[in-house]
Amino acid sequence: MLMNLVVAMFVLVIIGAIISIWTRDLLSALIAMAVSGVIRTMIFVLLGAPEIAIAQVIVEVLLFVVLVRSSVRRELNLTEAWRSMGGAAVAASVVALMLVLLIVAFADMPKFGQPVMERVPGTASEQYLIHSAEDTGNLNVLTAILLNYRPLDTLGQLAILFTAAVGAVALLRRKTRRDANESNSG
Amino acid sequence: MNQTAGEKIAGMGPVARSISSLLVPFILLFGIHMAASSHHEPGGAVEAGIIIAAGYVLAMLAFGSRVLARPRGLMLLTCLGALIFIGAGMAGMMTGNAFLTSFSVMNVKLALLIEIGITLASASALLLLVVVMSNVRVQPGGKDDEFESAIEE
Numbered sequence: 001m002l003m004n005l006v007v008a009m010f011v012l013v014i015i016g017a018i019i020s021i022w023t024r025d026l027l028s029a030l031i032a033m034a035v036s037g038v039i040r041t042m043i044f045v046l047l048g049a050p051e052i053a054i055a056q057v058i059v060e061v062l063l064f065v066v067l068v069r070s071s072v073r074r075e076l077n078l079t080e081a082w083r084s085m086g087g088a089a090v091a092a093s094v095v096a097l098m099l100v101l102l103i104v105a106f107a108d109m110p111k112f113g114q115p116v117m118e119r120v121p122g123t124a125s126e127q128y129l130i131h132s133a134e135d136t137g138n139l140n141v142l143t144a145i146l147l148n149y150r151p152l153d154t155l156g157q158l159a160i161l162f163t164a165a166v167g168a169v170a171l172l173r174r175k176t177r178r179d180a181n182e183s184n185s186g
Numbered sequence: 187m188n189q190t191a192g193e194k195i196a197g198m199g200p201v202a203r204s205i206s207s208l209l210v211p212f213i214l215l216f217g218i219h220m221a222a223s224s225h226h227e228p229g230g231a232v233e234a235g236i237i238i239a240a241g242y243v244l245a246m247l248a249f250g251s252r253v254l255a256r257p258r259g260l261m262l263l264t265c266l267g268a269l270i271f272i273g274a275g276m277a278g279m280m281t282g283n284a285f286l287t288s289f290s291v292m293n294v295k296l297a298l299l300i301e302i303g304i305t306l307a308s309a310s311a312l313l314l315l316v317v318v319m320s321n322v323r324v325q326p327g328g329k330d331d332e333f334e335s336a337i338e339e
Contacts, residue, residue: 050228058233062240066316138297139226146230147297151286155271157232158307162268165311169257172318 206248213241221305235308260314267307
C-alpha cells in the first residue's frame with residue numbers, strides 16, 4: 001500500500017520535472033519544480049524521515065524559488081531550435097549507459113526499507129544510533145552528529161555559505177563614488 | 187557606472203500586506219523555535235536560518251523597500267554568527283581540549299550557543315545573497331549608498 005503510494009508520487013515528481021523542462025515561462029518552470037519538490041517532501045514524510053523532509057522543503061521549495069526568482073532578472077530567451085542530431089545521439093547513449101550501470105548497481109542494494117546496519121554489523125550509523133543520546137544528551141541523532149560528533153563538517157558548511165555571501169557582495173556591489181571618480185578622471 | 191542603478195521595490199497591494207503582516211511574525215517565531223528545539227525535534231540551525239530569511243523576504247516583497255535590510259548590517263550579522271561558532275570552538279581549547287571538541291561532552295548550553303551562531307550566520311548570509319543579487323535599492327538617505335549592488339544590464 002505504502003509502496004504503491006510512493007511509486008505514484010514518484011510518477012508525479014517525474015511529470016513535474018518534465019513540465020518544468022518543457023514550459024517556456026521561467027516562473028511556470030519554477031513552480032513546477034517547487035511542486036515536484038513538495039511531492040518529494042511528502043514522500044520523505046511518508047517514509048518516516050522528517051528531518052530530510054524539512055531540508056527538502058527548505059532547500060528545494062523556499063531557497064530555490066526565492067534565489068532564482070530574485071537573481072534572474074528577465075525572462076530567459078529560450079531557443080526553439082532543436083539541438084544537432086550528433087549531440088542528441090551522444091546524450092542518448094550516455095543516458096543508456098548510465099541506466100545499465102544503475103540497474104547493475106541497484107541489484108546489489110539492500111531491499112527497500114532495510115537499514116544498512118542489518119547487512120553490515122558494526123557500522124558507524126549503528127554506533128551513532130545506540131550511543132548518541134547518552135553521549136551528547138541530544139534526542140535528535142542528526143543534530144548530535146552535526147554538532148557533537150562532526151562539528152568540523154558543520155564548520156565547513158558554514159564556511160561555504162559565508163564565502164558565497166561575501167563573494168557575492170564583493171562581485172555584485174556597486175562601485176564606490178571614489179572609484180567612479182578615479183575612473184572618470186583617469 | 188550609473189549611480190542611480192538599482193530599483194526600489196514598490197510593495198504589493200493591501201491584501202498581500204495584511205496577509206503577510208499576519209504571517210511573518212509566525213514564520214519568524216517558527217524559525218526561532220526550530221533553532222532552539224533542534225536538540226529534541228527534527229530540524230536544524232541552517233534550516234531555521236533559511237526559514238527566518240524567507241520570512242524576511244516575504245516582508246520585503248509585501249512592504250517594499252521600507253523594510254529592506256542594509257547589506258552592511260547583514261555582513262556584520264553574518265560575521266557575528268561565524269565568530270560565535272569559531273569562538274565556541276575556541277572555548278574548548280581554553281579548557282585544554284582540541285578545537286571544536288568542547289561540546290562532545292554533555293554541554294547543551296554551549297551547543298545552543300553554536301546553534302544560535304549558525305542560525306544567525308545562515309539567515310543573514312542568505313538574506314544578503316537575496317538583497318545583493320536582486321539588485322534592489324536601499325531607501326535613499328542611508329549611509330550605505332556606496333555599498334548597494336548594481337548589475338549593469
